[in-house]
Amino acid sequence: METNQTIRLAIEESIQFLEFAPHFTMAHGECTRRKWDGVWWHMAALYEMGEVKRIPQSAIERAKHLLKTQVWPTFIISANDHPTSESDKMKMDCCHCELAVYYMILMAYGCDLDKELPWIREWLLKHQLPDGGLNCDPEAYTHSKKSSIVSTLPPLEAILWHTDREFTEQEAVFLDEGARYLIEHRLVCSKQNGDVIDMEWLKPCFPRFFEYDILRGMSFLAEWSRRRNKLLPVWLFREGLERLNTSMIAEGLQVGRQVFDPQGPWGGQTFSLLEATAGIGVVSPYLTRQLDRVFERMGPEYTSRLPLDN
Template identity: 85%
Template sequence: METTQTLRLEIEKSIQFLEYAPHFTMDHGECTRRKWDGAWWHMAALYEMGEVRRIPQSSIERAKYLLKTQVWPTFIISEDDGPSSERDKLKMDCCHCELAVFYMILTAYGCDLDKELPWIREWLLKHQLPDGGLNCDPEAYTHSRKSSIVSTLPPLEAILLHTNREFTVQEAVFLDEGARYLIEHRLVCSKQKGDIIDVEWLKPCFPRFFEYDILRGMFFLAEWSERRNKPLPLEVLNEGMKRLSTSLTAEGVRIGRQIFDPQGPWGGHTFSLLVETSNIGAVSPYLTRQWNRVFELAHMDGGE
């Protein structure tokens, strides 16, 4: 895939930012996460573009150090889960989708996080709800017991796409139950009423970070079927393809929204690489690559 001169320059800007910005020190933990121009977002954008190896090694090491020393390694559901010492109370509390994105970036770079930070994979596998998904709202674990599609996809992707060995029984169940959850929700629908939960999910976005769209769900199901040797849920994928059709052109998948929309709930400062790769209406080579993979697998298996 050809990279334009403008895009190459923006990639270099993010690399320089990560090399020199002091965003991975103990005093800058919140700046690290700051939407949408903190260090993690630069790293996540490069990861989603397939440029993860361009992230400076020094930045990777600082990121791991932050996870090792400045993150509370327990999802706080009840008061007993929280830190007790004053030092630990200063640590960052993470959610499932945030932690999964961190995990994917560092593992794709080549870090052995299952050796260096084994609690992250354990965290993701531990918090699957009975319906097959996860939820970053602690109350879901004590009251509704219902998952969030947004919270579910990054943990599923982390285990499916970043396990370079045979899946354990626990991991296989985790993935299969997660696929069941997506299939039962037909990627974007309420299981009870059958209506679309959020029409914005029908508009592909890039970079996604933790955000969900229908193509992200379709890509997971296609890869899950291939890697787990499970039947492809063709009915669900064909329905998804029809819902996605308005975003397709002869050149590929058009971006339909931006995660950082200033008019939306998550507006904020951005960085130039994020802006360059997220123009609404532009064909995204990165989303198109996922679409081609879904299309290929679906048609190999007899899809429409």
């Protein structure tokens, strides 16, 4: 069967699943978040594909209801952050990247979460660490003060991609500091020794959900440069493209990694749409579009997706 037809059928299957999925309540909270076939993942995959408007309105409303009534709106760092009432103790505790992806899905759909759930944007903005990033490990805020690149990107994207007005001073600082953090880490490297932190980050991943790869970082910096009128670190992009060389062919960018790798730490049940868009070695139109936007931002001398000459 033709790949495009396979994806179309898989999209319809996910839409049907979301239309009738009952798993938006705490009683089924495990089903909501379950890797990799819970409702959260279906919605996130459609969002990353640019198909967020295909998500049924009923699913959107149930997702908002979950965030309004069944999520503890505080990142638990200290003892004072814990819920005290029995009803609050039953609520889901979220991390930065999970909350940011939920936020991006619903904002892209057309919801005004800054009006309906203003605590989400406030949450993302208040948890930036001194190095410019964020960390979903609470101990980072009381001990190391060091961020996680994986935890950092979704919150940065949420503010950058889903602010349709001038940035406030707080938002501008948040984005600029986040960009500084990525640049200082050369997208994938340790500041201490310059080594690549995780070689898997050099392999383009789709869908990503919360996961990181080097193109995700480049895409953020390209849009940050445009929206904030900041100088693009072309030297860093050149280095990033060289790292992506083995995944670039004339037809586009190939998927190099699956976030749900059965051999990795997070193997589990999948769903048709996830598998249809995540074939290793397959050219991804979604990743290719993102790469093309990076090339466009770099300027006319960088117009080809062909592998770079060594």
